[in-house]
Amino acid sequence: MKKVAIRFSIDEHVEFDTLQNLAQHMQRFIIEGDYKTTTIMVQLTANERIELDIGMEENMPEFTEFIEEFDEEFDEENIEYELYKSVNGDWDKCELDDLELSRVPGWITNLVGVNILWYGVMTFLQFFFIYEWYSETYEWGGIVSTVAAFFTALVPIFGSLVAYWSVTELSDWESYKAFWAFFGYYLPLISFFLYLGWLLLKAFYGDRWYRFWHSEFN
Structure with missing residues (x-):
């Protein structure tokens, strides 16, 4: 404040x-x-x-x-x-x-940047597993598999799902390890967006909430 x-x-x-x-x-x-x-x-x-x-x-x-x-x-x-x-x-x-x-306070801007970077790193890592899935399962050529893997990796949830299929069916990863590897990183992202939602609610209704709990202002 x-x-x-x-x-x-x-x-x-x-x-x-x-x-x-x-x-x-x-x-x-x-x-x-x-x-x-x-x-x-x-x-x-x-x-x-x-x-x-x-x-x-x-x-x-x-x-x-x-x-x-x-x-x-x-x-x-x-x-x-x-x-x-x-x-x-x-x-x-x-x-x-x-x-x-x-x-916008500086710390929120920094937090947004960290989350974007986090998502970008995971997207980059998933790309290689998705590429392997397309090239091995559908026997697509290198260029087609690369383009398809690139755009698939950019799609939240679906990109993680294809990467999950790739490592569990082609690399014999255990299901729970694959799940945490490709879906676990959504937890901090979801927490971040929930926190932003809480800030918005606080911004619009913070005064009413304070006055509700302080009878001297009613």
Whole structure:
């Protein structure tokens, strides 16, 4: 969770509806704090610094969009703002560009790369067993077997299945060893995609889940 805070400078003559509208905008970015509209309005009029619950993989893009549209929506309301980021436990004033915003955290990008590399290595290894299957079983020529093996290896599950047939029928591998060799590597891939799904659910419903278990916000 990236620590970000914002402080507004609001003219005392700003109308109630304008304050309420701004508070409702800010409400989206407060999950663990007191997100009631009335509380936010008090903080706004007191020019207090409001700490936001913003995750790079969650609602940071929405916050970026909100800040970029702020000047257009509240241009004539005499409302200004200052952004802050947490640095070693202290709040430093910053600009929007200084937050180094990103839709996807670096560790997720690295994890995607590792999984792609893992799948690529297994596809490469399976290619040779698939080639042997086509050339021995169907007696296809070298070029035809190579092309067929290449495209077969790229197809998930089916490529593993052909490689499994090849080693169990042509090389006398034991079935359970062949199964783990050519299907076992799907387990970390499946786990990875399940984790990505969990991140998406957390991004869209994390605030509701937190508030559900904390009665003080209900």
